[in-house]
Amino acid sequence: MGIHTRSVMTILLMLPALAMQSPAAGAMESADCLGCHGDSSAVGAEYVVGAAFDSTAHAELGCAACHPSVGSSHPDDGLLPEKTHCQNCHDDIQAEYAASMHGENAACNDCHNPHNSRGSEEVSGYDMNRPCVACHDGSEMAGSHGQWLPQADLHLGALPCITCHTGSQEYVITFYLRKKRTGDAVGSFLPAGYEELSVLARDSSVQRLIDGDGDDRISLEELYVFNRQNNGGELILQGMMTPATLTHSYEILESRWDCSFCHASGPKAMQTSFVAFPEKDGSFRRMAVEKGAVLDALYGTPDFYMLGATRSRAMNIAGLVILAGGLVLPVGHGSLRFLTRNNRKGKGPQS
Ligand code: HEC
Ligand code: HEC
Ligand code: HEC
Ligand code: HEC
Ligand code: HEC
Numbered sequence: 001m002g003i004h005t006r007s008v009m010t011i012l013l014m015l016p017a018l019a020m021q022s023p024a025a026g027a028m029e030s031a032d033c034l035g036c037h038g039d040s041s042a043v044g045a046e047y048v049v050g051a052a053f054d055s056t057a058h059a060e061l062g063c064a065a066c067h068p069s070v071g072s073s074h075p076d077d078g079l080l081p082e083k084t085h086c087q088n089c090h091d092d093i094q095a096e097y098a099a100s101m102h103g104e105n106a107a108c109n110d111c112h113n114p115h116n117s118r119g120s121e122e123v124s125g126y127d128m129n130r131p132c133v134a135c136h137d138g139s140e141m142a143g144s145h146g147q148w149l150p151q152a153d154l155h156l157g158a159l160p161c162i163t164c165h166t167g168s169q170e171y172v173i174t175f176y177l178r179k180k181r182t183g184d185a186v187g188s189f190l191p192a193g194y195e196e197l198s199v200l201a202r203d204s205s206v207q208r209l210i211d212g213d214g215d216d217r218i219s220l221e222e223l224y225v226f227n228r229q230n231n232g233g234e235l236i237l238q239g240m241m242t243p244a245t246l247t248h249s250y251e252i253l254e255s256r257w258d259c260s261f262c263h264a265s266g267p268k269a270m271q272t273s274f275v276a277f278p279e280k281d282g283s284f285r286r287m288a289v290e291k292g293a294v295l296d297a298l299y300g301t302p303d304f305y306m307l308g309a310t311r312s313r314a315m316n317i318a319g320l321v322i323l324a325g326g327l328v329l330p331v332g333h334g335s336l337r338f339l340t341r342n343n344r345k346g347k348g349p350q351s
């Protein structure tokens with residue numbers, strides 16, 4: 001009864017608004033919305049970057065999927081548009097995240113921009129850490145992690161936080177092109193952006209900076225060529241160890257204390273690698289690198305060096321034992337012995 005009365009009341013109240021609506025009421029297209037919201041001078045803080053939104057999976061749903069209450073007399077109707085909750089469509093992730101250690105600490109929108117939501121393969125490792133360090137101060141993290149993790153700056157730069165703090169089990173190495181900046185500390189891991197690289201690529205595509213033959217995959221040979229041309233020059237390949245499949249099961253994991261989790265027992269991670277190139281819309285596109293190329297630390301990826309991991313079976317199979325014996329082991333052995341002193345669990349890497 002009460003409900004019935006309320007609905008009638010609502011309809012009566014809405015009548016003037018309904019009368020004003022055109023036949024296409026409520027069917028404003030995303031492009032119409034962006035006519036205003038894509039223009040920062042028109043809407044100020046209500047600005048939505050259309051160029052980024054248009055290439056996301058959410059663009060296919062359209063603005064109205066998440067803001068269903070926006071009618072044709074918006075914004076003059078003075079109504080505050082509805083904002084659909086993420087869990088209405090992503091209930092599986094919501095359930096996993098809510099059950100994790102971090103469920104109470106941040107909401108989906110604290111880490112995601114609903115207007116620029118992308119799959120993990122399209123987001124650089126650097127950008128993955130942006131939301132984390134917005135709440136967890138970067139230099140504080142370097143300090144607290146540095147109590148047990150040597151070269152904490154380098155580790156926090158070469159590992160997205162989620163590599164250690166979610167239950168993901170499999171990893172790949174993803175490389176980003178980064179400008180070599182003279183006098184830079186290792187701490188600066190910002191990948192080069194699309195505009196910067198376009199200048200260097202001149203008339204060609206950004207991908208062609210490495211993928212010389214344009215076949216959409218990167219061979220060891222192409223890495224050699226890239227390193228020969230660019231090592232003395234402006235660009236290096238910055239490697240990061242990123243989850244192969246992403247989870248939202250935030251945790252503090254015992255295994256991540258263990259240096260050998262990455263440094264001695266990661267042959268799988270070392271086998272599969274990608275170079276991620278920036279796109280015009282700010283996302284990244286991954287291109288597969290020839291299997292095992294990362295193990296060729298001398299010529300393939302000289303600026304990425306996963307100490308100790310080269311002692312793995314994969315290294316032997318790759319037939320690069322000489323490289324491991326001659327170069328990697330002495331350095332690795334010495335520094336690991338020195339650096340594991342502060343490992344709180346006292347677990348050195350197991351050979
Ligand atoms: C004629 C220009 C115009 C169009 C077209 C338009 N908007 Fe708006 N919109 C505005 C303005 C101006 C505001 C701010 C209103 C205010 O502050 O009272 C606003 C506010 C909003 C808000 C609320 C922001 C907040 O702070 O809560 C949302 C959400 C929104 N619009 C979504 C949309 C969607 C979705 C569409 C298309 C279906 C759309 N708008 C079309 C001008 C427009
Ligand atoms: C996947 C769902 C989703 C889609 C699609 C979506 N929005 Fe939103 N939008 C949201 C959510 C959620 C918020 C609230 C964000 C917050 O509070 O941090 C929001 C906030 C806004 C705001 C307030 C300002 C801001 O950025 O927080 C505006 C304006 C807006 N949306 C306009 C649009 C327009 C225009 C489109 C289409 C081009 C669109 N939205 C598409 C979910 C969506
Ligand atoms: C109306 C349904 C709907 C809502 C609401 C919604 N999404 Fe989505 N979202 C989708 C669909 C459909 C896809 C594409 C298929 C997929 O990956 O699940 C998607 C994709 C994504 C992706 C990219 C995944 C990929 O692999 O490309 C992210 C990130 C994402 N959503 C985050 C969010 C966040 C954060 C919110 C809340 C602000 C939200 N979504 C709200 C339907 C929705
Ligand atoms: C503490 C930060 C954080 C919170 C909170 C968070 N996410 Fe994520 N999420 C990430 C990161 C980091 C990634 C990987 C980079 C990316 O895709 O944006 C990601 C990726 C995703 C993806 C893409 C998954 C894939 O396989 O590529 C979806 C979809 C998503 N999140 C949805 C959600 C939803 C829905 C919520 C709320 C229930 C949520 N996220 C809460 C950090 C967070
Ligand atoms: C909106 C703010 C916010 C964001 C964004 C955020 N966190 Fe948190 N996080 C918190 C708060 C609050 C706590 C609980 C208090 C504390 O330990 O600082 C917490 C706790 C944690 C803890 C556990 C500390 C403990 O001892 O229980 C970890 C690990 C963590 N966050 C990792 C991350 C990672 C990784 C990301 C990015 C993917 C992230 N957080 C993004 C606010 C945030």
Ligand code: HEC
Pocket residue numbers: 129132133136138141144145149155156159160161162163164165252253256257
């Ligand atoms: C190499 C793996 C690793 C990486 C990378 C890593 N963490 Fe941790 N983190 C840990 C471990 C292990 C602990 C538990 C240490 C302890 O209890 O003292 C921890 C503890 C924490 C804590 C709680 C204690 C504190 O220091 O406040 C927070 C918050 C946290 N991490 C956030 C982050 C954020 C944010 C990032 C990315 C900037 C990050 N972590 C990167 C492994 C890692």
Ligand code: HEC
Pocket residue numbers: 148149150151154155158159163164239240241255256257258259260261262263303304305306307335336339340343
């Ligand atoms: C979650 C994976 C992970 C864990 C756990 C981890 N590391 Fe690392 N480590 C890396 C990555 C990735 C790099 C960066 C490689 C690069 O960029 O050259 C690295 C780099 C290093 C380097 C620098 C190598 C060099 O000379 O450039 C040292 C030393 C090192 N780690 C020691 C340790 C020790 C000791 C522990 C245990 C307390 C540890 N790591 C735990 C992944 C890890």
